[in-house]
Amino acid sequence: GENVEQHPSTLSVQEGDSAVIKCTYSDSASNYFPWYKQELGKRPQLIIDIRSNVGEKKDQRIAVTLNKTAKHFSLHITETQPEDSAVYFCASGAGSYQLTFGKGTKLSVIP
């Protein structure tokens, strides 16, 4: 089955700096790559996603890049703010009703 590796497991940045979280996947049939943000005690919520026919997607301060050849994708957050502090999950899907999630990255933004 699909295996998604996510790094780092924890990340601390100063407010205003950028944060990068990286994921690799194993199934070459995977074609959908969402990123979820989970604040403490809350539900995971989609923040951005990318499909295999696109190499990069941006939404204000967040962006995701995908390298299908290398089977990796990354989340970039610029100008980080304290409210960006949360656990971020990457995931991959291959059209089989199943998303495989990475183990999460706990991001702390220090004011």
Next chain:
Amino acid sequence: DTAVSQTPKYLVTQMGNDKSIKCEQNLGHDTMYWYKQDSKKFLKIMFSYNNKELIINETVPNRFSPKSPDKAHLNLHINSLELGDSAVYFCASSQGRTSGEQFFGPGTRLTVL
């Protein structure tokens, strides 16, 4: 308007008991899921139903039995609860296969004493 709702939000029970968690979505989605999130925050798929049919059944003990009375509901019944069942259980829904967003419920924190 709550898109995906779960009840109860908290569940504290003794080992060996049987309990149920209910999930409802009002998004008109045809696929629903149960995830388990343990203390290390790992999100692991347990079950997936599409149009009331079981699609995914990961290696979950058969003490866990999902039931989907209709497309908008997916309930989870757990028999003979064990300490290791303590976790947060999330219900989620999506439209069709994994080509779109999965919407998560607020979670049910189960504590087995």
